[in-house]
Amino acid sequence: MSNMIIDKDGVRRYVVSITVNGDEYTKMVKSNTLLVNFLRDALDLTGTKKGCELGDCGSCTVLLDGKTPINSCLMLAVEADGREFITVEGVASHEKLDHIQEKFIEHGALQCGYCTPGMILSAKALLTRNPKPTEHEVREAIAGNLCRCTGYINIIKAIMDASGQEIPM
Amino acid sequence: MSEKNFNVIGKGKPRYDGRVKVTGAAKYCGDLKFPNMLYGKMLGSPYAHAKILSIDTSEAMKIPGVKAVITAKDVPSLKYGISPARWDENCLCIEKALFVGDKVAAVACVDEETCYKALKAIKVEYEVLKPVLDYMHADEDDMPQIHEKYAKNINTEIHQEFGDIKKAFAEAHYVRTDTFVGQRCYQCPIEPHSAVCIWQDNKLTVYSSTQSVHYFQHYIAREFELPMGDVRVIAPFVGGGFGGKLEPTGLEFNGAALSRITGRPVKMFYDRQEMFQHNRGRHQGTYKITSGVDKDGKILGCHVDFQTDGGAYTSLGIATAYYAGALLPLTYEIPVYKFDNRRMYTNLPACGAHRGHGAPQPKYAFESHMDNIAKAMGIDPLDIRLRNARRPNTETVNNFKVNSCGMKECLERAGELSDWRKKKKEGLPKGRGIGISTGSFVTGAGYPIYRTDLPHASCMIRVHEDGTSATLYSGTVDIGQGSHTILCQMAAEAMGYRYENMKMVASDTETCPLDFGAYASRQTLMSGSAVKQAGEEIYRQIIDMASTMLNLPPEDLKCELGVISSISRPKVAPITFEEVARRFFVLRGPLIAKGVYTPPRLGGTFKGAPVGTSPAYSFCVQAAEVQIDEETGKIDVERVWDVHDVGQVINPVNLHGQVHGALYMGLGETIWEQVHFDSNGKIVNGNLGGYMIMTALDMPPITSEVLEDSYEIAGPWGAKEVGEGATNPTIGAFRNAIFDAMGVSVNSVPLTYEKVWRALKEKRESENK
């Protein structure tokens, strides 16, 4: 259990150390602070979006331990203590875009861009564990990321292309 | 006619905002933070119809961290809305709350959590009134009247007649009436609405997730009686709108009031449920259509009689009510037309401008009706459409002038792509069916939302001092549709410059010249026309300067992709745009230009004539093939084909993306989407788990094609709209495909598996009798 203090109103606050994109941050959080709000408010990493706060839309997708996509609105900051995460801000390295990001731009796989960070992280997780997915596997991998703009077609194309495979449809 | 040698437009240039969006750097309104900022929320009514007897805010004010609690007496009481005759909404409810979620009070607190505590502590005493929930019975005598001014809860009543409909029916070979029913849908952008209001030093700055900074500036200035110049509205990146972010929400007004009271920036925001309650989505309606046709299936006259559910406020719905019937005579040449519509008030969330504004549900009804006629007369659905298809350079019976129109070509091409003739001749396997349907949409509304003589679009271009970049300043809003990209392409094309060197400052009423913003599919044509004009002015100035520098007559010079060369003397060494622009700045100061666009006077003079007018109309056809499982009613979509007449394509990647997205929304509304209410008028599926928008697993394969040589005289380089028209034909195409597959008609949307199953069951039972 992490260090805890009780403030004058009787509210418990916990000290957590969370690693995000390779940097460790030690902060004080309340027991009901969501990981998504920790990232956005405490770290100002607003690339992680909020579309529902109920685990329905996937806008808040981050990668747990660098590989597992999770909805950060469904995890508490205290649960994330000691864990490592990658957010969309950690996908490109030194101004060089990741291959998936390049393919998203090339195929017009984004419009308003609000779902894009989550989509890219889900795609990244997929291609890390399965470098040559089928089209169906791509659809499955992003089925938890809702997009209201693109109809997914160009997103699927971008991910298939990023995997070096033939572009379907 | 069309000039096809373009350097920048017509090419799939990468999105202007692609990089910031894939890296997460793009800041949307909800991502913004300001020093000393407070968080604000609004309190919604728990009842659909209730008198507000008293509001006690004293307990809420005692909570530490609560900085302000406001009710109707703290905000202007001026009603707002779309047209002066129908201003019916208040920043906060004064006497009555009119739907579940209607805004009753608002708070500003140090953090979000404190807001919820404060909202809970506000004590409102209500007298619960009987709600009006069924729009088809809203006018009955035992129904309470929702708005004092509107008897029988009729918000808008439309009666238009063009020609003698009785005569047309009397002369017809076949007359038929069909009725279809639509559902309530919600735009559901993935980004929730928010607004950050900063009222400091007698100036109000509002960051808002809006589709139009100008209209918001107008509404807010009017509400607070401020000069427009003291209200600055900025739209940061906007995460989709689809019509739902075109009008003020209360977040802006109440945020402004809270900021004035506290002297601090206030960020207001909706959660998903509150978005559903605010709504402004698709009207549901009942659509009765009677047509008379000659022996070849050629339409002689149509009478459409609609009743729609507008919800608690007018919103943009008065326009929706007119659009519902006004756009129907576009794809087919209907010589005699009668249009009746009543938009009813109910105690449900207000409906407004949802992608394809007013058109998709009536179009579903009309296209289904066409197939019923075709079937009854033994005519192929494609043929009946070809026989009635609009021709270019014609005028609709309700006075819309149509220039370019590839309706016939779209039908033929969709027929080819989908192998229509072969499939019809040889037949399809059991349970398989194919349907076809048409659509058309305005390329910008011919008249503004509120009455004004302001031009619809304007812009400026400033070339950087050393010529290495140029900035386009435009009040347009890119809500995801890609307008920044195509406007920069158009600017570069007109300037003889490169897209890659364009920058854009946009969506800010203080730094950008006026533009009405993103609605009615207007920015490509209207904003684009202004941009083209400004770009051509830069081009002229560059050529003029280069002419002095090279000592050649301007007529002999051309500038392409930033290189200026002599037309007649290829040996003269070219000079660069950069060199010339720099020289220009040294000798003449800033290299700037402006552009402005006002549409011509359009349309007839009858009541409601302006709605539906446009400088140009897109046309499209969709064909859909489905496989129906007889046991379960499950609909498997094999493929959808979309053929579009969009005039000159500016960016093919963006264009097809728009078609995919519109078809996606249309298909969602066809099979899945519907906002449901309980018997008290409360939404039961106001979340993304319960409101079924399609996932990547549900999206069928699409073939999207455009007519290659279409050219629209009214558009810049011949361009017209694409973003909304593609929502038009979708429902009808699917209904007709199911009709073709199973011989059953589902007469209400969504066309759920259950409804298909029930229709099949009924058919079996009646056949067994």
Ligand code: FES
């Ligand atoms: S915000 Fe987390 S899933 Fe929607």
Ligand code: FES
């Ligand atoms: S691009 Fe807008 S939600 Fe996906």
